[in-house]
Structure formats: structure tokens, C-alpha cells
Amino acid sequence: MSSESERTALNPIKEDSAEEKQIKKTMAWSNLLLLFTLPLEGVIFFGTIMGWPNMVEVLKQLHVYEDLCDLSSNQTEIVNGIVNCNQRDVIFSTAGTVGGFSMNVMTLVFGLIVDKKGLFLSRSLITITVSIGLICLMFTPDANWLMFPGVFLHSAGGYAFVLTNATMATLFPKFAAIVLVLGQCFFQIGSSYFRVLSIIFESGVPYKWIIGANLLLTIPVWMRTLFLFPVKRFELGMNVLDASFLGKRFKKSAKIENVEIQNSEDAEKEEVKKDSAWVFFKDVNFVVMIIWIVFANLNVLFCTFTWNAYTREVAGNDYQKHVDSFGNFAWTASIFAITVGLCSDGLTKVYSSKPAAFVKFFGSLLGAQRCALGVTSLAMLGLPEIPKSFGEDGFRGIFYFFIACQIAMIVFPVILGRKLKIMKKET
DSSP states (O other): OOHHHHHHTOOSOOOSSSHHHHHHHHHHHHHHHHHHTTHHHHIIIIIIIGGGGHHHHHHHTTTTGGGGTTTSSSOOOOTTTTOOOHHHHHHHHHHHHHHHHHHHHHHHHHHHHHHHHHHHHHHHHHHHHHHHHHHHHHHHTGGGGGGGHHHHHHHHHHHHHHHHGGGGGOOOOOHHHHHHHHHHHHHHHHHEEEHHHHHHHHHHOHHHOOOHHHHHHHHHHHHHHHHHHSOOOOTOOHHHHHBBBTHHOOOOOOOOHHHHHHHHHHHHHHHHHHOOTHHHHHHHHHHHHHHHHHHHHHHHHHHIIIIIHHHHEEEGGGGGHHHHHHHHHHHTTTHHHHHHHHHHHHHHHTTOOOOHHHHHHHHHHHHHHOOOOOOOOHHGTTTTTHHHHHHHHHHHHHHHHHHHHHHHHHHHHHHHHHHHHHHHHHO
């Protein structure tokens, strides 16, 4: 295909002009700047809720919900001045589950905004939501009930940030898959962020200073949103500076006045509007894949959030033996989380027969997957009732259920992946 046919309303300049060369040079460094600033945003905001247990230890030292524990009860333990009891652990475990629910369900909300209104509005709302959540967490030691809205709002932006950054893969067609994987990697690395905050807290830095500094770190997010993210969506070969919110107002490069190209793009957009995300939602492969992702995430949540508190609540003082046995395969949670990301990003695109429509509904599709995970994560709240009703057999049954899930999750993507490759060749 000639370069003439590849021009868009964002790049109508003749290929041999000096101005085009300058635009390409600007486009190259701005796109790379967008990519290189991904780690800062990723480590701090992507997957922090996955490290919630580390923040719990900080909140316990600040006496959050300590009044729930009966100091005269044999079930209450005091270790290094930290009071532990079932009632308190249940509150913190529930908050972690609420955070996981929020992270996944709100991805659908923000994903729909990405598709309907564009990246600028969605990222602005995400950043504001996360900031309000941080403010709530900052004052949680003074008003304990603020922990729940704080966790809900702060977690709401976790995977939504991953979604908005994943769309930049369009700018790098030669290594788009790597860009997608980077988002998942930083999502996992982000789970250690609360651990870093807890270390800083233990070194003597006041809690409110730490959260306040975290709040200031939203400034780089705003800078990326205003200068490096397009108002609508990424397009192949675009100049992100010119397409950004502030770039559209202050850009000094050539004005775009190519009516024919603009009309052509408008016609293409109208054609895409006729499609619906339901075409993808009803696809059998999409439904089956969501089922697999749900089980995978259920396993991750169980390993990451609830096992320690869950066993403490069910087994009382004898819980340690169960923690030790479960720990033999709990480390695989991170591997499954990365696999989930690769499957949701990769396999969906494989069976997509309309790439243009898929790009348009990317936020809706990925949001639907995460929403399914969020709803399923609420099962964590009911799991402790099984051992309470069925005793040791119920406890052992849950243990073996998750082992079976892990085996199935290893086999499933291999089978589905081979099937989709065959389908792609046939079509």
C-alpha cells in the first residue's frame, strides 16, 4: 500500500516535505516518552490493591478498627503491640475484597467511557477517583469508616489505568504484544507498592505524609493525560503531542485542512458505529474465555487476599498448619495473573473478525471481562461459611478445588489457543 493511501487527517503532509520529516521526528520522541513514562504510572497505580495485606499491617499499627477486638478473649492475640482477632481480620479481608470488586467492575464503567468519549475524559475521571480514594485513606486513622470508600475509590482506577495504557500498543505495531505484556507486568509489580509504603512507615515517616506524597504522584499522571494521550484514541502513525488535550490548543505545527481525508475518516467512523459490542459479547469463544478468566482470578484473589484471614477465622489458633500447606502453591498466583492478562488481550484479538470495530469497543470488551471478575470476587465473602458448615472436610474440599482449578487453567489456554489458530487459518 502506498504512503498516499496511508495518510490520515492527523498526517496529511506530503511525504518528501521537510515539515513531514520534522513531524516524524517529533512523533518518534513523543511516542517513546509516552512508553518510557509507563513504569512510573504502572508501579504506583496499576495493581496496588493486590498488595492490600501490607497496608493492613500499617492500618493495624494505627489502631484502625482495634476496638472490635475483645482484649480479654483467648482468641485475641497481641504481637509486638498489634492486636489481632477474627472480627478485625474479617473487616480488613472484606475491605480487600471490596477493593478487588471495585477494580474489576469499574474497569467496565471507565472502559465504556473510553469507547464513547475517549481517553482524555476517562483518564481524568480515573485520576480524580483515585485521588479522592487516597484522601479517604489519609484520614482513615481518624475516622475508621473512611477505609471502605477509600479502598473502593483508590482501587477503581487500578485496571482502568492498565486499559488506557494498553491502547497505546496501536502506536507500536512491530512490538504491540510487548506493550500489552508490559502493562500486565507493571500490574503485578504494583502489588509490591503498599509493601514499600509499609517499609517507609516503619522507618518513622508519618502515615499522612506518605499518603500525601502518593497524592502528589498523581501529577505525572495528569501530565501524561494532558500532553501525551490523545483526546479520543490512539491511531497508527499519529503525533500524540498534536492529538493531546493541550496539544490541540497550543500546537504550532501545520494546520490540518484536508477535507477529503477528513470526510473519508468520518464515513469510516459512521460505518463502525453501526457495529455493536454485543457481536463480541455473544461469541462463544469470548464467553468461554471469560469463564476461564473468572476461575483464574478467583484463584488469584484467594491466594493473595483472603487465605490468611480466612484460615484464622475458620480454624482459630490452629490456622497455621493450613497456611503452611496452602503456601506450597500460593506463589503461582502471580503467574496466573499474567497469563490472564495475556489471554484476555491476545486471544480476543485472534478471533476478532473486524479489527476496526474491535479497537472501537476495546474498553467495553476488556471492561466486560474485568466486570465478570469483580462480581465473582464477591464469592470470597461466602467461602468461610463452607468449612463452618462442613468442618474439616469442607476446608479440605476448597483446598482441592483450587488445585483442580490451577490444573485446568494451565490446560485451557493451550487448547483454546490451538482452536483459535485453526479458526484463523480457515477464515
